[in-house]
Amino acid sequence: MSQISYKDAGVDIDAGNSFVENIKPLVKSTAIPGVLGGIGSFAGAFELPSGYREPVMLAATDGVGTKLKLAIDSGIHNTVGIDLVAMCVNDLICNFGTPSFFLDYYATGKLDVTAATAVVSGIAEGCRQAECALIGGETAEMPGMYHSDDYDLAGFAVGIGEKSELDRSDKVQAGDILIALPSSGLHSNGFSLARKVLFEKMGMKFEDEFEGKPLIETLLTPTRIYVKTFKALKNKIQALAHITGGGIVENFPRVLPEGLRAVITESSIRVLPIFELIGQHVERAEMFRAFNMGVGMILVVKEADVADVLAATDGYVIGHLEEGKREAVLV
Incomplete structure (x- = not known):
């Protein structure tokens, strides 16, 4: 009787490991003071910065929407990661939160290591522009859920702000x-x-x-x-x-x-x-x-x-x- 492997079912563990090795230097390039540990643990860690009187954690999440369809169809994958970071951190600063770290979620039907690495290179670039650290993420290979080369992205940004600065409505006045x-x-x-x-x-x-x-x-x-x-x-x-x-x-x-x-x-x-x-x-x-x-x-x-x-x-x-x-x- 022939045996069926996970790869036969559509999930390539070796490809996933290769992908992780590819992105290690990209993740490292985003490190800022506060990052604890490195890629490969079960969770990312970030030390709370000092200097805040009443520190508050802020979080924002978003995706890239159907812009991904254009990236997939054109084969240009190295820019949508910047979009992913931008959509999250630009929301965060509207509540006067300074971005600290970022995590991503990448889901696909069949992992294309080259395309996925290009996506994460964009995420790393976005993090460098936002001066926040990419401290973790998840890559999910889900055959049957996504067609051919399709993939989806979600991002999560966390930052720190002063409690007294979060609500801006009392700061704005007529004449501004x-x-x-x-x-x-x-x-x-x-x-x-x-x-x-x-x-x-x-x-x-x-x-x-x-x-x-x-x-x-x-x-x-x-x-x-x-x-x-x-x-x-x-x-x-x-x-x-x-x-x-x-x-x-x-x-x-x-x-x-x-x-x-x-x-x-x-x-x-x-x-x-x-x-x-x-x-x-x-x-x-x-x-x-x-x-x-x-x-x-x-x-x-x-x-x-x-x-x-x-x-x-x-x-x-x-x-x-x-x-x-x-x-x-x-x-």
Whole structure:
């Protein structure tokens, strides 16, 4: 009677071990003060930093959405890991949490060691940009759950903040100025709509030239990470909002208290060309609900600090706060 191995069932333990060896130097490259131990244990460990009066742990989790479909279909795997880190740490800083460490979850039907290593190289790069450590993760090979070369990603960022700084709603006031920090592109939101418009409606291909390079390069441009900007300007920021799914109109009100509204001058927004292209077939209001439209993060700044913030960033003024219904309006 023939015997069946785990490999016969679709799970290659040797490939998994090879993958772990590949990523060890990538994980090591993200080490920062506070990391305890190394890869291979049952859990990652990180020492709580000193200097906090009332330290609070903050956590954020996210994925990359259907942007992964473009990475898989194009065979370009080394950028979506940056997106994964960015979507988590950019949320974390909105509650004034400084990212400390990151963990990832990679699930696939059949482990492609080369592709998976490329993905983790992007995760490591994202962690370096965010100045946090990649201290662990999980790779799951699940034949029958995923088709062919498909894989999925999830990420988990943990940081530290002061308890007194978490709630920003009491920091913002009428008269405060809104400064937009540009996005690098679609980031990791709205790709289901973008794919339908570009590839189904317009019949475009990955290799079609757009803005001097293949369209796929524009679409897979990694999400910008704003952690270093936050750290440098923390004392001059009253609040900040990560502009993700739902766009400006649905994300920005999350930082407002009752009785304040954000008035944003639509014409001041530096809309990126990729949004203009997609917008040929999507209503303007829908575009602003589905995409960031070129604004990756919005800072709330006291008028006296505007010049300093503008001088230290590539940001620009897009509006202000005033008394009124708790909402963000485009005028």
